[in-house]
Amino acid sequence: MMIPWQDLAPETLDSLIESFVLREGTDYGEHERSLEQKVADVKRQLQNGEILLVWSELHETVNIMPRNQFRG
Incomplete structure (x- = not known):
């Protein structure tokens, strides 16, 4: 189920995004980017x-995904 990000409190949205960014472990190449x-x-x-x-009822988690991968 898609979650409208505009409906979240700013602090909640920031926490979700920070959690996502920290777990991704993406390599940004030669120059590391700050949180x-x-x-x-x-x-x-x-x-x-x-x-x-996106809310996953199966895993009871929120994830961030590209729009073109969402099948809701």
């Missing part, structure tokens, strides 16, 4: 509609 930069990138992608917040 704040990574969070800002994810927020921008949410605002642009490139990614979605």
